[in-house]
Amino acid sequence: MKLTSTLTGRIDGLTDLRARLQILSARHRASLLIAATALFACGSWYAFRSLGLSPLDLDLRALLATVLLMPLSLLYSGLGLVLLSRCVGAKTSLQQATTIASYGTLAEALPVPGGAMVRVGALMAAGASATRSSLLVLMTAVLWIALASLGCGFALWLHQAPASWLLASVGLVGVIMTVSWLARHVGAKLTLLTVGHRFSGLVLIAVRLHFALLCLGLLVPPINTLPFALANIAGSAASIAPAGLGISESLAALVAGSVKVAPAAAFLAVGLDRLACLAASALAVLASLLTRGPSQAPQGDGR
Secondary structure (H helix, E strand, O other), X not given: OXXXXXXXXXXXHHHHHHHHHHHHHHHHHHHHHHHHHHHHHHHHHHHHHHHOOOHXXXXXXXXXXXXXXXXXXXXXXXXXXXXXXXXXXXXXXXXXXXXXXXXXXXXXXXXXXXXXXXXXXXXXXXXOXXXXXXXXXXXXXXXXXXXXXXXHHHXXXXXXXXXXXXXXXXXXXXXXXXXXXXXXXXOHHHHHHHHHHHHHHHHHHHHHHHHHHHHOOXXXXXXXXXXXHHHHHHHHHHOXXXXXXXXXXXXXXXXXXXXOOOHHHHHXXXXXXXXXXXXXXXXXXXXXHHHHOHHHOOOOOOO
């Protein structure tokens, strides 16, 4: 109860901070986008050069598999919004939620937590209060990062990396805290569904990164891609750069040696996965606009 009270008391402060970030991002959006794009482009060029590859050398079958996984990823994101809606007593169809998820993924391109803002807006539009919506989005985001930390810790433990126990401990604490909070506020059934959803999402990202590495001619077991999944999530959550562009890839390169993967390959794999996700979301948004019209575009996210 003390944790809930503390978080609730800070919602207004977070709302004010969000408004300030929006103003700040409006002033420096171009600079942040240019810097992030430059980091991503230069890093990709250097990574291709380090591996002795060019974009034309990508394995087309693995690239096709990566593309085919994108609709599944969008459905996963839509299901996340469906679960969040049920947590506040509302109902959202999977089709609508999936479209909303696509808008949310593109919203991550803003140098602020755009996806989280869109999720909160979607829940508020469904009738939930700003406080309850913000807390739900915050706690599920913490659960997401905690599970990724646990997975990363396990992968590093298999390679006897010293940081494995620290990551696993932080992840376990985060999982216990968020699961306890969810169980008290949304019930055991929705809590289990939420945990299962987030766990399956972690598996999905690991598989996507497995195929992204296959595009580079590297066969890496999905379990060994979990550190890159955490880097992807952490970079996007930081909101330093639009969609974490360049940040997630750099973090993946830093931890690549722990699972015996070339840093350049890790950088490119995370970047390739990110571009595929953004492209799939953009196509879904375009399809929505063509069928519904801009005036009927939904508000929200379920990533």
